[in-house]
Amino acid sequence: MSENKEKYKNVAYYPGCALEGTGHAYNKSTKAIGKALDLGLEEVKNWNCCGAMEVKNVDPKLQTYLSSRVMSIASNEMKHDVVMAPCNGCYHNLKKAEYDLENDAASVEVVEQISKKAGHETYKAGSIETIHALDWIKKAVGEEELEKKIKGGLKGLKVANYYGCMYTRPRNIFPEKDQGGDSESTDKPHYMDDLLAVAGADNVDFPLKTACCGGAHTLSDSDTSTKLVLNILMAAEASGAEVIATECPTCHSGLEMHQIRAEKMFGKKTNVKIVYFTQLLGMALGLSKRKVGLQENISDSYALMKEKGIA
């Protein structure tokens, strides 16, 4: 992996819509750790929505086009080889678009037609590599280099790492995973565990790290979502975790929101805190709680971090 480090040090950055709203702290902490680790992020110019879940349901090929436009700008206009998307939804949709443009002639045709109408160069499959924020730190820095930059660290903070669903499913759109060696696993993802362990966290054995949180149905079937999230929170606590580390704004806000709702609807209070992995990593690198936007989280972890000597 080390020979490729340079390739990942300066990447196109696709924050996506959530990171400008509910996931603002994720955006802030991602940029902050990039700066602390001497990594370059160049935001994709005039980026658009990846198509999220909504457009996919109206017209999946339109979603493919929307994601392809982001990759086209990053690749054709900004001349990047790598685009990094910290949001699982964006990451997933860009990967899905890449897969469709590689394997589905009808998608290629639609993307060509709309790109022509929109007046920009059509994205060609294979022109750019889409990575997640976890890949970014893992590939551009790596555990060895990261360890040297840790100041203070996470001091044995007990962490359950929650990856959610769209980081690993469906497996066919992530051909680089499950390749053995240092590659990511779709069965038991470990990149977040690896990075936070280097930062001093005590990762607990958490069996629901990719389990469904019902996120996509949170409005149409809130009780199911609340029950699923409550079960994830209870499992994290039963594992001994003080914190659930997240790497997706939808997972993060879903866990925070349903933690409150579970108490109101089912009378079940859980105390585990929900924190972005970038916030944890940032504090381990010596950044202040404000720099990583800890105060922006609904789940108030400040007292815990102070008690642990982290923030």
Added chain:
Amino acid sequence: MRTFLDIGKELEADALSPSTMLALGEETLECWITANDQVPTDKEKEGFRLIALHRQGAKGDPSFNACRETCRELIYHYNLITLDPEHDQTLQRLNMMKLVASHLYYFIAGKIEKSDFGEFCCSSRSVRAKLDS
């Protein structure tokens, strides 16, 4: 076959054995398969009927892979407990196995409520794909 709610009630009981929890997992999947007008398989995959049932449920319905890892975690905990019942972590493992079995139950409960649960996230398909095809 018992009702789906009966399975949920039993899952709430204290001191369930690993084989009971595994059987409850199988029963949970049976409910989904039966609800889809299929006969639940009696076969095993990788030594477990739960895996065979999951595969049966996921055939033609990739959204069902949303519970693939949950099924595997249930088996993993079953193995941990039954292969070393005297381990000092057995009580903790039983507790975790129960939470994993509950998660499978809540997910299937969601699928029974709305069959397209997991459709556009875990299978990355439009919920209209079935209607359009």
